Amino acid sequence: MIDIGRIVIKIAGRDAGKKAVIIDVLDNNYVLLDGETRRRKCNILHVEPLEQKIDIKKNAPHDEVSKALKELGIGTRETKPKPKTQKPKAKRKTPEQIRSQKEEKKKLRDIFRPKKKEEKPEAKAVTLEEKAGLVEEKKDEHKHEHKPDKKETKPKSEKPKKTPKNEEKKE
């Protein structure tokens, strides 16, 4: 039953219930279909052959198949090829454009950077001067507070022990 030109009904899958023609027998198991289904390879088990038959060449193009099927009143699935969308080509920039771009960037830099420079030094100057006075005073206080302690603690414990030993060794 399965030979080229035989009209079949697809049983399984999303194309089930649609009619098509066998264009080619590829294998013991597979055939090529065209018609209401998409032009596709198909397992014989997923196809039910009918009594009708058409004269069609092996591997006939889609146009011939659609003409032959129209006489029987079977439509064909027409897939329109997608219109080719042209990708916008990246144009090379002229040197003038590049210059203008750079100038714009520079302008943006001028807007953002100098403000920071102006703000920071002022703030620092004020704070530093104030802090400097305070810090120096504090440091002095701290130094006065800490140093005597260290001098009292460390030298007593360390220096006297070391010095005599070293002197003895040297001697």
Added chain:
Amino acid sequence: MPAPRLRSRSLRKLFRKVPGGSTHIHYKRRKPKPAHCSGCGAVLKGIPRERPYKMRSMAKTKKRPERPYGGMLCSRCMRLEMIKRAIK
């Protein structure tokens, strides 16, 4: 003792371990029974078993197989149906 409305057997109990270490009971509505083939009565595959509020949020293609009579007939019954048509 749980609240009276939660004592009904129509609610499913989910025992969940809580970060504190104790188990808490979550009450949920039971799922509907799986979809069956109207021809042979077999359980249909590819159809999620969810409550309607979840089915509503799912896409159409996730709720049934993409073929004629998908979600109504099993594939075997559908094929027999198609063969019957072809013979007629």
